[in-house]
Amino acid sequence: MTNRGGISVDYDYLIVGQGIGGTALAWHLHRLGKKIRVVGDSSLPSSSRVAAGIFNPLTGKKLVKTWLADQLFPYASEFYASLENKLNIKLVYPxxxxxxxxxxxxxxxxxxxxxxxxxxxxxxxxxxxxxxxxxxxxxxxxxxxxxSGWVDLPLLLDQSKIYFEKEGIYTEERFAAEDLIFTSDTVEWNGKTFNKVILCQGVMALENSFFNWLPFxxxxxxxxxxxxxxxxxxxxxxxxxxxxxxxxxxxxxxxxxxxxxxxxxxxxxxxxxxxxxxxxxxxxxxxxxxxxxxxxPSVKDRRPLIGIHPEENRVGIFNGLGTKGVTLAPFFANEFAQHLEHGKELNPLVNIKRYFSLYFH
Incomplete structure (x- = not known):
């Protein structure tokens, strides 16, 4: 049991989805000592497993520097190197x-x-x-x-899942948002209680009402x-x-x-x-x-969708990583983890607050 504000829960976070977004966020919260539960469904198709995993600082026909490249690339390099060391595998091929x-x-x-x-x-x-x-x-x-180079995303996801399973924090199951039970202070799922649920479902986010209003x-x-x-x-x-x-x-x-x-x-x-x-x-x-x-899971303004639901503060989203997820995921997983745990402000260009008008429309 974890205890926050005098309320006992089984877990701090339920992370739904084990693509590159959910996996990166799980690692960051796990490193912060948070008690997490990751739920994934291997029978569902996954864009992370199809992606080539290429990282390239200069993109497009006009040779444009990737957005935030000077921050994203060094952070991603450190993140993947740390996982290579922890899991004893080779992930990055410069x-x-x-x-x-x-x-x-x-x-x-x-x-x-x-x-x-x-x-x-x-x-x-x-x-x-x-x-x-x-x-x-x-x-x-x-x-x-x-x-530049590429990251072996299928190996990263497979080995992370094995690690999470060994730690007893992974559940292989089809998730349905309708199964969430909200009490006054916590969220219940499968008989366990959580402080927050973070949905990292890629295009599957369009299948539930929490975030299907966002401009995917x-x-x-x-x-x-x-x-x-x-x-x-x-x-x-x-x-x-x-x-x-x-x-x-x-x-x-x-x-x-x-x-x-x-x-x-x-x-x-x-x-x-x-x-x-x-x-x-x-x-x-x-x-x-x-x-x-x-x-x-691209977005109209080509920026990630990260933040807390406008009315239900126990539900968050980490999504919209699009074609550059291999570099966006590590950096913004850290930003979101720091936001969740320490209140650090999210970059307004990724914060879903920029679209709250769509929800309240």
């Missing part, structure tokens, strides 16, 4: 990103942008002289971006695994799509963006779209070996 120029105009634009100190710190090389990527079509050369804008994404002829070098290639080498003869490629239909089914249209883009980048034959689809 790899430079090679961005072939699409045209002379883009080359000139990008090179001009590298004069910006905020961007220059992430540029490893402005030419492709040291990049013998002869399997890539890059007649105009390209940029080499550093402080789910996006379907599909990725392919491909096999090639033992030639791939340790570089992520990024030009419209990413080509992430998993070995010398295999890679993961993505991703598509679609809004209709919003389901978890793979499609021939996405496969053909990606294959066409691969052919425009790779000048060697390849074979598609696997295809996956996922629904990203």
């Amino acid at each position: 790899l430079p990103v090679y961005r072939p120029y699409r045209s002379i105009e883009e080359q000139n634009t990008y090179l001009a942008q590298t004069a910006n100190p905020g961007i220059a710190q992430y540029i490893t090389s402005q030419t492709d002289d040291l990049l013998p990527l002869d399997y890539i079509s890059n007649p105009y050369g390209g940029l080499k971006v550093g402080q 804008s789910p996006v379907k994404g599909e990725i392919l695994d491909i096999a090639v002829e033992n030639i791939l070098k340790p570089y992520i290639v990024n030009q419209g799509i990413f080509i992430l080498p998993l070995s010398k003869d295999s890679a993961r490629v993505g991703a598509t963006y679609s809004w209709d239909p919003l389901d978890w089914e793979t499609t021939d249209a996405a496969k053909n779209e990606l294959a066409d883009k691969i052919r425009s980048l790779l000048n060697v034959p390849f074979t598609v070996t696997k295809q996956n689809a996922g629904l990203r």
Whole structure:
């Protein structure tokens, strides 16, 4: 039993969802000595398990620095390194990103942008002289971006779950918000009492009334695994799509963006779209070996959704991490944990207070 304000409860927090968001928040609250219970359902599809886990400080067609990159990337690096050490596994694979120029105009634009100190710190090389990527079509050369790579998210989630199970704080079960019982001071679920419930459900948040009023804008994404002829070098290639080498003869490629239909089914249209883009980048034959689809829990303003329900202060949300969850999750899990335990103000750009007008409308 934990005791807060004279009220005894079985747990401080019930964390619903064991994707990258729920897992990162669970680790942070666990480290603070909080008594937590994590509930997950392995039978449900998970965008975290489909995602390639790439982190890249410079994104988009215009070579823009990722929002809060100077804070997110160092924190994520420390967080994943600490988990690698604690769980005795390898999670992070640093790899430079090679961005072939699409045209002379883009080359000139990008090179001009590298004069910006905020961007220059992430540029490893402005030419492709040291990049013998002869399997890539890059007649105009390209940029080499550093402080990038990928995180093995399925391994992170699996090993975290094993750890939580050993600690006796994980429940494998389908969660339904209707099963929550609110008393004057606590929340009850499955016969146990909690101070707070934090919903980290990804797109599943749209299935209950607590937060379905928030402006989620789910996006379907599909990725392919491909096999090639033992030639791939340790570089992520990024030009419209990413080509992430998993070995010398295999890679993961993505991703598509679609809004209709919003389901978890793979499609021939996405496969053909990606294959066409691969052919425009790779000048060697390849074979598609696997295809996956996922629904990203994106938000209209492209910022996370974090905070406490406007009327029910025992229910919170940690969601909306979108396509950059691998770097957003650790940093904002810490911010939310500090908010929950010590009252630290949340960044107003992620705090769901920015949307309270939608709830009270």
